[in-house]
Amino acid sequence: MGFAVDLHTHTRHGSNCSYMEPRTLVSRALELGLDGVCITEHNASWEEEALKVLVEGTSLQLFAGMEVSTEWGDVLVFGVDGAAPRTGAVEEVRRIVDESGGAMIAAHPFRRYSVAGVAIDVDEACRWPLLRFVDAAEVFNGISTRREVELAQEVLSRLGLRGVGGSDSHAPHTLGACYTRFDDPLAGVGDLVAALNSGRFRAVHPGMGLEF
Numbered sequence: 280m281g282f283a284v285d286l287h288t289h290t291r292h293g294s295n296c297s298y299m300e301p302r303t304l305v306s307r308a309l310e311l312g313l314d315g316v317c318i319t320e321h322n323a324s325w326e327e328e329a330l331k332v333l334v335e336g337t338s339l340q341l342f343a344g345m346e347v348s349t350e351w352g353d354v355l356v357f358g359v360d361g362a363a364p365r366t367g368a369v370e371e372v373r374r375i376v377d378e379s380g381g382a383m384i385a386a387h388p389f390r391r392y393s394v395a396g397v398a399i400d401v402d403e404a405c406r407w408p409l410l411r412f413v414d415a416a417e418v419f420n421g422i423s424t425r426r427e428v429e430l431a432q433e434v435l436s437r438l439g440l441r442g443v444g445g446s447d448s449h450a451p452h453t454l455g456a457c458y459t460r461f462d463d464p465l466a467g468v469g470d471l472v473a474a475l476n477s478g479r480f481r482a483v484h485p486g487m488g489l490e491f
């Protein structure tokens with residue numbers, strides 16, 4: 280059982296690169312049996328009120344987050360009320376997240392290794408600076424290759440860093456490709472941040488038959 284949340288999605292409303300209408304995201308998430316979805320646009324955070332309107336009369340929970348570019352790679356931030364910049368130095372983003380009592384997750388931290396011909400060095404991957412600044416990292420991202428996923432599992436295990444799953448979906452057919460199954464229901468972003476800090480969740484990749 281548990282409470283299944285796709286932690287990483289983009290809609291047309293906030294990410295130019297996305298084809299997903301917010302209402303389609305909601306109906307597709309309900310079809311898939313997801314309990315919640317985090318909308319993590321590149322550019323701006325959704326207002327809580329707008330998210331409530333989208334899910335009115337349904338059982339779905341929507342959470343506002345943001346994907347921020349840093350010098351060491353993308354991070355997902357939650358619980359940062361409109362204060363996060365679109366891009367920034369990772370230390371500065373971490374400071375803002377801490378001030379807001381939010382949470383920060385490394386998005387697809389090993390994507391650079393998914394390219395054929397790029398040698399994998401696990402020790403080097405373990406030393407990737409971004410991993411020192413985050414509360415958890417995406418062990419499963421919907422766009423990741425198997426090679427990237429296997430490396431992520433090994434690095435996170437070695438570092439004792441928690442892993443989450445998110446589809447990084449930009450279109451309805453990829454929604455829920457990976458998700459995070461929380462032990463307890465989440466009623467809002469505050470619950471989400473608390474659950475991410477508690478570690479009471481598992482990352483799920485149905486397509487690869489993996490859990491972490």
Ligand SMILES: [Zn+2]
Pocket residue numbers: 346353386387
């Ligand atoms: Zn990204």
Ligand SMILES: [Zn+2]
Pocket residue numbers: 287289346386447
């Ligand atoms: Zn993304």
